[in-house]
Amino acid sequence: MAGKTLYDKLWDAHLVKERDDGSALIYIDRHIIHEVTTPQAFEGLRIAGRKPWRVDSILATPDHNVPTTSNERASGVEGIEDPVSKIQVQTLDNNCDEFGIVEFKINDARQGIVHVIGPETGACLPGMTVVCGDSHTATNGALGALAHGIGTSEVEHVMATQCLVAKKMKNLLIKVDGQLGEGVTPKDVVLAIIAEIGTAGGTGFAMEFGGQVFRDMSIEGRMTVCNMAIEAGARAGMVAVDQTTIDYVKGRTYAPTDDQWDAAVANWRELVSDDDATFDKVVEIDGSSIKPQVSWGTSPEMVLPVDALVPDPAKEADPVKKSGIERALNYMGLAAGQKITDISVDRVFIGSCTNSRIEDVRAAAEVAKGRQVAGSVIEAMVVPGSGQVKAQAEAEGLDKILTEAGFQWREPGCSMCLAMNADKLGNGEHCASTSNRNFEGRQGYGGRTHLVSPAMAAAAAIAGHFVDVRDL
Amino acid sequence: MKSFTQVTGIAAPMDRANVDTDMIIPKNFLKSIKRTGFGKNLFDELRYLDEGLPDQDCSGRPLNEDFPLNFPRYQGAKVLLSRENFGCGSSREHAPWALDDYGFRAVIAPSFADIFFNNSFKNGLLPIILDAEIVEQLFQEMYAREGYELSIDLATQSVSTPSGESFSFEVDEFRKHCLLNGLDDIGLTLQEADAIRSYEAQRKQQAPWLFGAIQPE
Numbered sequence: 001m002a003g004k005t006l007y008d009k010l011w012d013a014h015l016v017k018e019r020d021d022g023s024a025l026i027y028i029d030r031h032i033i034h035e036v037t038t039p040q041a042f043e044g045l046r047i048a049g050r051k052p053w054r055v056d057s058i059l060a061t062p063d064h065n066v067p068t069t070s071n072e073r074a075s076g077v078e079g080i081e082d083p084v085s086k087i088q089v090q091t092l093d094n095n096c097d098e099f100g101i102v103e104f105k106i107n108d109a110r111q112g113i114v115h116v117i118g119p120e121t122g123a124c125l126p127g128m129t130v131v132c133g134d135s136h137t138a139t140n141g142a143l144g145a146l147a148h149g150i151g152t153s154e155v156e157h158v159m160a161t162q163c164l165v166a167k168k169m170k171n172l173l174i175k176v177d178g179q180l181g182e183g184v185t186p187k188d189v190v191l192a193i194i195a196e197i198g199t200a201g202g203t204g205f206a207m208e209f210g211g212q213v214f215r216d217m218s219i220e221g222r223m224t225v226c227n228m229a230i231e232a233g234a235r236a237g238m239v240a241v242d243q244t245t246i247d248y249v250k251g252r253t254y255a256p257t258d259d260q261w262d263a264a265v266a267n268w269r270e271l272v273s274d275d276d277a278t279f280d281k282v283v284e285i286d287g288s289s290i291k292p293q294v295s296w297g298t299s300p301e302m303v304l305p306v307d308a309l310v311p312d313p314a315k316e317a318d319p320v321k322k323s324g325i326e327r328a329l330n331y332m333g334l335a336a337g338q339k340i341t342d343i344s345v346d347r348v349f350i351g352s353c354t355n356s357r358i359e360d361v362r363a364a365a366e367v368a369k370g371r372q373v374a375g376s377v378i379e380a381m382v383v384p385g386s387g388q389v390k391a392q393a394e395a396e397g398l399d400k401i402l403t404e405a406g407f408q409w410r411e412p413g414c415s416m417c418l419a420m421n422a423d424k425l426g427n428g429e430h431c432a433s434t435s436n437r438n439f440e441g442r443q444g445y446g447g448r449t450h451l452v453s454p455a456m457a458a459a460a461a462i463a464g465h466f467v468d469v470r471d472l
Numbered sequence: 473m474k475s476f477t478q479v480t481g482i483a484a485p486m487d488r489a490n491v492d493t494d495m496i497i498p499k500n501f502l503k504s505i506k507r508t509g510f511g512k513n514l515f516d517e518l519r520y521l522d523e524g525l526p527d528q529d530c531s532g533r534p535l536n537e538d539f540p541l542n543f544p545r546y547q548g549a550k551v552l553l554s555r556e557n558f559g560c561g562s563s564r565e566h567a568p569w570a571l572d573d574y575g576f577r578a579v580i581a582p583s584f585a586d587i588f589f590n591n592s593f594k595n596g597l598l599p600i601i602l603d604a605e606i607v608e609q610l611f612q613e614m615y616a617r618e619g620y621e622l623s624i625d626l627a628t629q630s631v632s633t634p635s636g637e638s639f640s641f642e643v644d645e646f647r648k649h650c651l652l653n654g655l656d657d658i659g660l661t662l663q664e665a666d667a668i669r670s671y672e673a674q675r676k677q678q679a680p681w682l683f684g685a686i687q688p689e
């Protein structure tokens with residue numbers, strides 16, 4: 001019998017029932033919820049007179065709508081100035097209270113972005129199935145979990161039944177071997193992968209990241225990579241469990257202890273693809289060839305090494321792609337053939353579930369230390385992913401380094417990643433952003449997003465335009 | 473759940489690849505706690521020339537006259553034609569809600585993003601995958617003829633053009649069954665409650681650390 005992939009193992013362990021038509025019921029261990037994609041699900045439960053199947057599987061926190069200035073945060077939900085945002089956060093609180101769901105409320109020290117708090121509290125563990133009404137749930141795959149985003153109907157379905165109706169996906173292995181060069185970070189790796197396979201490259205697949213580069217990577221780095229699996233079309237991304245994973249999980253609030261810890265570790269050690277497992281597709285990339293990346297267009301596949309030139313649509317033969325490039329250049333206000341390093345930045349955003357963990361803040365602070373944000377930059381903000389990240393960064397004095405360099409140090413939340421709160425780009429402004437999506441209008445109406453790593457974002461803030469962080 | 477059996481209606485173009493969910497329904501409108509009312513903000517940033525706000529009356533807003541959905545010939549469209557990777561991006565179910573609320577009953581494209589595809593079925597919006605060449609043919613026929621209508625029959629899994637040409641599409645059996653009958657899939661899953669409970673009991677034995685860790689303080 002052929003070996004199993006990590007995904008096969010996770011799938012098999014959670015299979016409640018296979019139906020004749022090829023669909024299956026998959027048991028869900030952990031359900032993380034936030035304010036944007038749940039109100040209609042709770043409403044559905046109420047209308048049907050249903051209750052959550054297992055309240056202890058659910059953890060809630062508001063993140064998308066919460067303000068990030070300490071002023072506006074000071075008086076909790078009541079202090080949220082946008083009345084529509086306020087209602088949404090309030091609704092989550094009410095629903096959690098009504099159904100007895102544990103919630104890290106707006107000013108709880110543990111509040112943060114859903115995908116940051118799951119792993120850091122140990123609520124998400126290796127071997128779990130994790131869902132959240134948010135496409136970046138794949139972040140948790142860094143722990144060797146099967147994690148993916150679901151829609152609101154599925155949020156309701158999982159709350160009511162503890163199961164998801166799913167169809168098994170195909171197996172895709174992204175293998176990156178070799179050694180990363182200096183200044184090349186997990187964000188650059190994942191952007192390079194998306195540039196290679198395209199935003200639909202992973203559609204229908206569960207994506208495993210394997211090879212030396214991921215074995216050498218920290219769990220936080222693996223989270224950055226798995227986070228963007230969805231930008232490559234895959235609903236789930238994951239990395240096999242190794243000692244790094246186990247060391248990361250140990251001692252976290254909701255992680256097992258004592259005898260249960262030993263049993264869990266023994267179980268987790270199995271969470272690797274067998275040597276003789278077969279993948280439906282394998283993509284190999286040479287890690288040593290990856291350079292710091294910058295996205296130039298309006299799709300995460302429109303990304304290039306920092307030393308490249310903006311593409312010329314005249315050189316593209318495929319008419320759909322050609323018009324895509326033309327539209328993107330037009331929206332982004334860029335000229336074909338322009339140097340990436342000649343693009344100046346108006347704002348800088350360091351944060352989001354892709355890059356708001358402590359290692360990201362450290363990377364930004366390292367670049368910022370002893371330097372100054374360029375006068376031409378309107379605003380450069382660092383938004384930690386959670387209250388814990390914020391506290392840790394402050395304990396290390398990183399907030400001081402950043403504020404002395406001219407960065408703003410904010411309260412945790414999604415912030416300018418999607419600009420549902422007050423943190424937005426102005427019309428036509430260019431932003432060096434550590435988030436995951438550069439879609440039109442994503443960070444504000446008419447805003448122009450360039451996806452980069454935290455180090456590259458900090459470097460752009462200091463130079464006032466994109467620069468190779470290695471040249472700084 | 474809303475059912476889908478057959479639909480005949482005007483086809484309208486969204487002639488680009490990678491139509492993302494932020495484009496379909498921008499984040500401003502995700503603050504609603506309802507499932508309805510998103511239609512007026514479908515493709516908001518493309519459809520209007522100004523920035524849209526939640527709960528706003530859109531009747532007086534300046535329209536982008538170059539955007540096809542604003543052309544008189546596509547008014548009342550029920551079928552949306554698009555290109556590769558439609559619905560990429562976030563898991564927001566507001567995207568199918570907005571398409572549905574606007575009046576679309578089906579989207580035809582060569583490929584869809586997984587989560588959007590899934591979410592559509594839950595809302596009686598049928599995503600149909602046809603070969604890129606067929607989609608191209610439909611685009612050309614639609615552009616050539618005002619009032620171009622497509623007929624979609626889920627039972628026979630076919631899309632028919634005004635000339636009587638017909639193309640078949642694949643659909644998952646379970647999804648087809650649910651959609652044809654407008655079944656509530658939570659109700660269906662709950663019929664398996666015993667299987668879920670027995671899985672759970674066995675799992676609790678094997679991996680007790682997965683249960684009970686999160687408790688109210």
Ligand code: SF4
Nearest residue numbers: 136352353414417418
């Ligand atoms: S940080 Fe951005 S991508 Fe992540 S959950 Fe929040 S809005 Fe979504």
